[in-house]
Amino acid sequence: MADDGAAPAAMPLRLMPVVAAALIDGEGRVLLQRRPPGKQMADLWEFPGGKIEPGETLEGALVRELAEELGIAVDAGALTPLTFASAGLGERHLLLLLYTIRDWRGTPRALEASALAWVRPAAMRALAMPPADLPLVAMLERLLQIGG
Numbered sequence: 001m002a003d004d005g006a007a008p009a010a011m012p013l014r015l016m017p018v019v020a021a022a023l024i025d026g027e028g029r030v031l032l033q034r035r036p037p038g039k040q041m042a043d044l045w046e047f048p049g050g051k052i053e054p055g056e057t058l059e060g061a062l063v064r065e066l067a068e069e070l071g072i073a074v075d076a077g078a079l080t081p082l083t084f085a086s087a088g089l090g091e092r093h094l095l096l097l098l099y100t101i102r103d104w105r106g107t108p109r110a111l112e113a114s115a116l117a118w119v120r121p122a123a124m125r126a127l128a129m130p131p132a133d134l135p136l137v138a139m140l141e142r143l144l145q146i147g148g
C-alpha cells in the first residue's frame with residue numbers, strides 16, 4: 001500500500017483496571033500477600049485483589065477477590081478509596097485502585113498466595129513489590145503516620 005503520508009492511527013489505550021485492598025489491623029499494620037511461583041511477577045509481595053470480571057462493579061470485584069484469596073467477608077460499604085497507581089504493563093496499561101479496609105469477618109488465610117504478612121508501611125521498602133505499588137506504599141505510610 002502506498003504511503004499517503006498520514007500519521008499512523010493512534011492505538012487505543014488498553015486499560016486494565018485492577019482493584020486492591022490495604023487491610024489495616026488495630027496496630028496500623030497492612031496485610032500483604034506473596035505471589036506464588038510460576039505466575040507473572042512471582043514471589044513479589046502485593047496487596048490482595050485482582051481484575052474485574054464482566055458485569056462486576058469495582059467494589060463487587062474486590063469483595064469477591066478477598067473471599068477467594070483470603071477467605072474473608074467484607075461489606076462493600078467498608079471499602080474506602082485511598083489512591084491509585086498508573087503504570088505501563090507490557091502491551092497494557094495498569095490502573096491499580098487501592099482501597100483501605102479496617103473491618104472484615106474471618107481470619108485472612110493464604111488461599112492463593114504462597115505467604116501472608118502483616119507489615120508496617122515503612123517496612124514495605126525492604127520487601128520486593130511490583131514497581132506500580134511504590135506510590136501506594138508512600139500514601140499508606142502518610143495515612144498511617146497521621147491516622148495511626
Ligand SMILES: Nc1nc2c([nH]c(=O)n2[C@@H]2O[C@H](COP(=O)(O)OP(=O)(O)OP(=O)(O)O)[C@@H](O)[C@H]2O)c(=O)[nH]1
Pocket residue numbers: 018019020039040041045046047048049050051089094096130131132133
Ligand atoms: N492484586 C494485585 N495486583 C497487582 C498489584 N500490583 C500490580 O502491579 N499488580 C498487577 O495487577 C494484575 C492483577 O491481576 P490478578 O491478580 O488478577 O492477575 P493474576 O495474574 O494474578 O491472575 P490471573 O491468572 O487471573 O491473570 C497483575 O498483572 C499484577 O501483577 C498489587 O499490589 N495487587
